[in-house]
Amino acid sequence: MREKILYAMGAAAILLLVRNIYAIANFPPEASQGMIFKIIFFHVPAAWTAIVAATTALVCSIQFLRTKDFKYDAAAVAVTEVGLAFLAVNLVTGSIWGRVIWGIWWTWDVRLTSALVCWLLYAGYLMLRHAIEEPTQRATFAAVFSIFAFLDVPIVYFSIRWFRTQHPGPVFFSSNGSFPADWTMVMLWNWVALMLLGGVILAIRLGQEGTQRDIDYVRRTAHAL
Amino acid sequence: MNFARLVFVIMAKDLRAELRTKEAVNASLAFAVVILVLLSFVVEANDVPTQVLGSLLWLVFAFAGTLVLNRSFAREVPNDCLDALIAAPISGAALFLGKSLANFVLVLAVELVALPVFGIFYNVRWTQQFWQLMLVVVLGTWGVTIIGTVFSALTVNIRLREVMLPMLTYPMLLPALLAAMELTGSLVTGAPINGETVTWLKLLIGFDVLFTAAAVTLVEFILVG
Numbered sequence: 001m002r003e004k005i006l007y008a009m010g011a012a013a014i015l016l017l018v019r020n021i022y023a024i025a026n027f028p029p030e031a032s033q034g035m036i037f038k039i040i041f042f043h044v045p046a047a048w049t050a051i052v053a054a055t056t057a058l059v060c061s062i063q064f065l066r067t068k069d070f071k072y073d074a075a076a077v078a079v080t081e082v083g084l085a086f087l088a089v090n091l092v093t094g095s096i097w098g099r100v101i102w103g104i105w106w107t108w109d110v111r112l113t114s115a116l117v118c119w120l121l122y123a124g125y126l127m128l129r130h131a132i133e134e135p136t137q138r139a140t141f142a143a144v145f146s147i148f149a150f151l152d153v154p155i156v157y158f159s160i161r162w163f164r165t166q167h168p169g170p171v172f173f174s175s176n177g178s179f180p181a182d183w184t185m186v187m188l189w190n191w192v193a194l195m196l197l198g199g200v201i202l203a204i205r206l207g208q209e210g211t212q213r214d215i216d217y218v219r220r221t222a223h224a225l
Numbered sequence: 226m227n228f229a230r231l232v233f234v235i236m237a238k239d240l241r242a243e244l245r246t247k248e249a250v251n252a253s254l255a256f257a258v259v260i261l262v263l264l265s266f267v268v269e270a271n272d273v274p275t276q277v278l279g280s281l282l283w284l285v286f287a288f289a290g291t292l293v294l295n296r297s298f299a300r301e302v303p304n305d306c307l308d309a310l311i312a313a314p315i316s317g318a319a320l321f322l323g324k325s326l327a328n329f330v331l332v333l334a335v336e337l338v339a340l341p342v343f344g345i346f347y348n349v350r351w352t353q354q355f356w357q358l359m360l361v362v363v364l365g366t367w368g369v370t371i372i373g374t375v376f377s378a379l380t381v382n383i384r385l386r387e388v389m390l391p392m393l394t395y396p397m398l399l400p401a402l403l404a405a406m407e408l409t410g411s412l413v414t415g416a417p418i419n420g421e422t423v424t425w426l427k428l429l430i431g432f433d434v435l436f437t438a439a440a441v442t443l444v445e446f447i448l449v450g
Contacts (some may be wrong), residue, residue, distance in 0.1 A: 158428075
């Protein structure tokens with residue numbers, strides 16, 4: 001049953017992506033940016049997915065500390081890994097866009113810097129997990145770190161925003177021009193597709209964590225004997 | 226014993242242990258001086274403004290501070306002292322605050338020696354706004370210490386502890402360091418804290434309060450599980 005749902009979700013994600021890419025390819029080039037603007041249909045939904053993932057990781061971490069149920073620990077690590085992948089997509093697509101529009105791969109702008117710091121924080125979470133051997137300690141420490149990381153992200157964002165308003169950054173495309181309604185719809189549908197894709201990867205990752213826990217259990221039993 | 230007394234006992238114990246060997250403080254101080262010397266190659270060659278020098282100072286503090294913080298919980302591992310401390314009738318919060326205060330005193334001591342050295346090497350008249358600078362140093366150091374002490378507890382048992390601690394600490398500290406850098410940069414040029422820079426002071430205080438509260442709430446999970 002679980003497998004079938006997974007396949008269905010995967011198929012829906014692929015269908016949606018194909019449909020969206022077709023729609024996006026048919027959009028006319030944007031007036032001031034040309035073709036490269038189309039990257040936004042992946043860039044922005046990837047960021048939203050990453051934010052959803054970070055929030056879910058927070059909830060799972062708190063739940064783990066409350067219940068000590070390893071199900072939540074597995075969910076926290078799986079969702080963090082998936083979120084990190086989507087954040088990486090966001091950073092890379094943003095960088096490609098920046099190269100075309102600004103002429104530079106990277107600038108220490110508010111959003112770029114805070115996204116990167118966020119990525120480093122959650123990468124630190126995974127590194128911390130890899131370094132701790134004992135499963136209960138690993139889960140507890142990682143959960144505490146995840147809560148700290150989530151608290152830190154908004155402060156990072158606002159601190160860099162104040163910093164950048166004091167030091168004028170490079171001038172870039174900043175029109176708040178209207179985003180046509182049908183474009184917004186495609187963007188939202190693409191978000192649905194990416195969320196589905198993320199859900200599938202998440203489920204696979206959760207399965208691996210379950211297997212890992214079984215192996216840990218067998219190993220502990222073997223030690224005890 | 227009441228809570229404050231317990232905190233004091235732990236702090237006194239840590240300070241006494243450190244002052245008998247002086248291993249962490251000496252290493253940290255020597256490291257701070259080495260970095261200050263290395264910075265001279267950048268500073269002398271490029272005529273760096275005083276404001277930037279004040280900011281660079283916090284990198285020195287953060288690097289040197291990590292050496293002290295690394296030892297904080299690691300010192301308790303041989304002879305199973307950490308287990309004894311956790312088994313003792315002390316709340317995790319008292320143990321944590323005691324250790325944080327001891328670290329705070331040690332890191333602050335290193336900084337107060339490094340400050341005049343910095344002033345002499347780079348010909349900066351850092352005493353112009355002495356008390357305001359001290360306020361920023363105290364607040365910034367508390368931020369570094371509180372995060373550093375929590376993560377020192379998180380990383381105490383793991384491989385590559387010396388690498389992991391800064392890896393986890395610096396991204397998390399970004400808002401506090403940024404605020405301290407901005408404030409110190411303008412204070413060493415002689416400008417007092419004014420309407421423009423007071424935002425950074427508020428950010429620094431907010432960071433300290435938030436993470437002290439989070440750390441005290443979550444430390445029981447780290448120590449006891």
